Amino acid sequence: MSYSFEKFIRIGTCALVAAGLFLPSPAFAFPAKNSPLIQQSACAQGYRSKEEYEAEQRAVKKSESLMHSGRLQEAIEYLRDEIAQNPRSAVLQFEMGNAYLRSRDFTSAIERYQQAVRLRNPFPEACLNAAYACMDAGMELQAIPWFHKYLRENPHSERAKEVEAELLVAHAKSQMKEKRNFDAKQTLERALQISPKSDLVLFSLARVRTELGDTQGAIRAYEEILQINPKHSAALLNMAECYQTSGQLQQAISWLKKYAANNPNAADLGQIQNLIVALSEKSSEQKSDPQALDYVGCITEAGRFYRWPANRLPIKVWVAQGEGVPGFKPEFRNSFFDALNSWMKAGQGRLQYVLVESKEQADLTAEWTGSPYDVKPTGHNVEQGVCMLKTLDRGHNFIEIGRADIRILTIDRNNQQPLSDEEMKKTCLHELGHAMGLQGHSTNNHDIMFFSMSNTNWPVLSKRDRATLFMIYQHYRPLVSVQQ
Numbered sequence: 001m002s003y004s005f006e007k008f009i010r011i012g013t014c015a016l017v018a019a020g021l022f023l024p025s026p027a028f029a030f031p032a033k034n035s036p037l038i039q040q041s042a043c044a045q046g047y048r049s050k051e052e053y054e055a056e057q058r059a060v061k062k063s064e065s066l067m068h069s070g071r072l073q074e075a076i077e078y079l080r081d082e083i084a085q086n087p088r089s090a091v092l093q094f095e096m097g098n099a100y101l102r103s104r105d106f107t108s109a110i111e112r113y114q115q116a117v118r119l120r121n122p123f124p125e126a127c128l129n130a131a132y133a134c135m136d137a138g139m140e141l142q143a144i145p146w147f148h149k150y151l152r153e154n155p156h157s158e159r160a161k162e163v164e165a166e167l168l169v170a171h172a173k174s175q176m177k178e179k180r181n182f183d184a185k186q187t188l189e190r191a192l193q194i195s196p197k198s199d200l201v202l203f204s205l206a207r208v209r210t211e212l213g214d215t216q217g218a219i220r221a222y223e224e225i226l227q228i229n230p231k232h233s234a235a236l237l238n239m240a241e242c243y244q245t246s247g248q249l250q251q252a253i254s255w256l257k258k259y260a261a262n263n264p265n266a267a268d269l270g271q272i273q274n275l276i277v278a279l280s281e282k283s284s285e286q287k288s289d290p291q292a293l294d295y296v297g298c299i300t301e302a303g304r305f306y307r308w309p310a311n312r313l314p315i316k317v318w319v320a321q322g323e324g325v326p327g328f329k330p331e332f333r334n335s336f337f338d339a340l341n342s343w344m345k346a347g348q349g350r351l352q353y354v355l356v357e358s359k360e361q362a363d364l365t366a367e368w369t370g371s372p373y374d375v376k377p378t379g380h381n382v383e384q385g386v387c388m389l390k391t392l393d394r395g396h397n398f399i400e401i402g403r404a405d406i407r408i409l410t411i412d413r414n415n416q417q418p419l420s421d422e423e424m425k426k427t428c429l430h431e432l433g434h435a436m437g438l439q440g441h442s443t444n445n446h447d448i449m450f451f452s453m454s455n456t457n458w459p460v461l462s463k464r465d466r467a468t469l470f471m472i473y474q475h476y477r478p479l480v481s482v483q484q
Ligand SMILES: [Zn+2]
Pocket: 001, 002, 381, 383, 430, 434, 441
């Protein structure tokens, strides 16, 4: 598998976190000034005196004005002093929670909201903001009881529908963490019925569709978000990711430019600019139509391709045992041979291999490593494996492959976990494609030789992968029938 734009993938993941940020969204339940809630409480909540109530209101006003002007640390210090004088005030604890939430100190925010609810129950805003703080902290399971509590206590609130949908998003996010993406999709579809314009629901739905390889569906969800909020920065960025995944690089570039124009002070702007440059280079390299029957144009240089000369067949293959390599599983060798056999089959009998006893006797070797440093990037490509070719140019219409040495990383570059069997099969298919002579990358995200990491290809050769391989070797005599 190819990880051409590793940086980009990482940005995509961050974007997910950023979109869970509720602060700028109307979902955030700050009480309106002089809200009926607080006025009622003046008599109902047992303030010892009118003075005490008025002092609290002044403190709320002051801390909110500090927060609105972005002076969060000052607000926190101010509230700390006020709470020291009035430790029984639920409202001040709630304000403190808001100051911490705005500073993205989720643990402290949750503690303060809990404290506020302990002092005054029910306290719907504190309850809801506790749920949002849990969501922002990535603790969806902890958010669920807060959402339930809110709905139990405020079944007829005008926010009830929205909160019900948010509760389902919390469920869906925890399903996604367990890799139950299909269940998560169904949960989110229910949420969308309850709250069809919620950007939170739409955004989560786009993410799960991406995970399921439904890039077109993800694009539709992002389009809806951007209709509601054209400056939704995470949606802009992920839109670019979707188009990059589907090989439509010009569109990807134009979304990245929109993101950059809307976020001139973003911390990741440098990375985005680099990505635009890399994608532009890649885009100008695109020589073939992603819908054509093969992608020969992507793997030839001035009309010449790489291939094993007929006198080197069958290819002598040796694969390391992998003992002691971190993350290695014996199943990985099976994945390798499955992949090799798939390519042989694509050659329709024109390609064959034999296993040899030692590395020295082999022309095609494969070794395993747990260290990303052993799998060095070539150009912009940072792959899960690397294939090094020794070639000989005799001036024919093709370049001869003398030997191929493959090195495969057993640990997933992105999450440092051992690779799943499916990802391993994809990696082996991709690197072996290079070893068979496919020196280049496809621009169609359903091909195994697609240039970028993608959930949209399967651990099998596409029709186009097979056709391209066959094109290289079509004039060779079928070895299988010769032997028969
Ligand atoms: Zn590659």
